[in-house]
Structure formats: structure tokens, C-alpha cells
Amino acid sequence: xxxxxxxxxxxxxxxxxxxxxxxxxxxxxxxxxxxxxxxxxxxxxxxxxxxxxxxxxxxxxxxxxxxxxxxxxxxxxxxxxxxxx
Numbered sequence: 436x437x438x439x440x441x442x443x444x445x446x447x448x449x450x451x452x453x454x455x456x457x458x459x460x461x462x463x464x465x466x467x468x469x470x471x472x473x474x475x476x477x478x479x480x481x482x483x484x485x486x487x488x489x490x491x492x493x494x495x496x497x498x499x500x501x502x503x504x505x506x507x508x509x510x511x512x513x514x515x516x517x518x519x520x
Contacts, residue, residue, distance in 0.1 A: 437465055437509040444515065448476050457511075462492055463501040465511055480513060489516040 436456040446453050455472070459465035470477035479487070486492055486501065493512045494503045505511060 436507065437505050437511050439465060439469065439511045439513070441513055442515045445476065445479055445513070448479065449473050459505055461501065462494060462499060462503045462505055462511065465505050466501070490514070491516065 436458050439455045439457050441449065441453050441455065443453065449455060455469065457465045457468040457472070459468050466477055466480050469480075480490065481487060481501070484501065491498055491514045492503070493499065493514065494505055495509050497503070
């Protein structure tokens with residue numbers, strides 16, 4: 436299973452856990468797997484057919500979209516956009 440790393444602001448949906456294992460052959464399938472375990476998480480990650488505005492995803496250090504392949508030993512990081520100025 437892939438190791439998924441969530442930003443701190445989403446940890447309240449996972450009981451405080453920021454590192455989770457999830458199944459899926461693509462980023463979209465990984466997100467669907469997360470939704471099964473933690474209802475409501477998908478709505479915080481995707482909007483329609485895209486990642487939410489202000490959120491990026493990296494699979495094995497490659498920034499990607501929802502169709503990005505995910506391997507059994509992949510690391511998936513969800514990264515919020517930096518704000519400020």
C-alpha cells in the first residue's frame with residue numbers, strides 16, 4: 436500500500452493521523468480509498484475532476500494530477516499552497 440502524508444489541517448478528519456496507508460493504482464483511487472476510511476476527506480482533496488485549488492499532490496516526488504500512477508511502495512504527499520505576502 437502507498438504511504439499518504441496529509442497536511443496538518445486535514446488531520447482532524449483522520450483522528451489526528453497525518454500518515455496513512457491507502458490502496459490504489461492511481462492518485463484518484465488512493466483518494467477514493469481514503470474516503471472509504473475517512474468519510475469527508477475526499478471533499479477536502481478534490482473538486483470535480485481536479486485537486487482542490489490551493490492543493491498540490493506529489494507521487495514519489497513528482498507533482499501530478501489525479502491520473503498519476505501510484506505503486507505499492509509509493510509515497511503520496513498532499514501539499515497546501517503557501518499563502519501570505
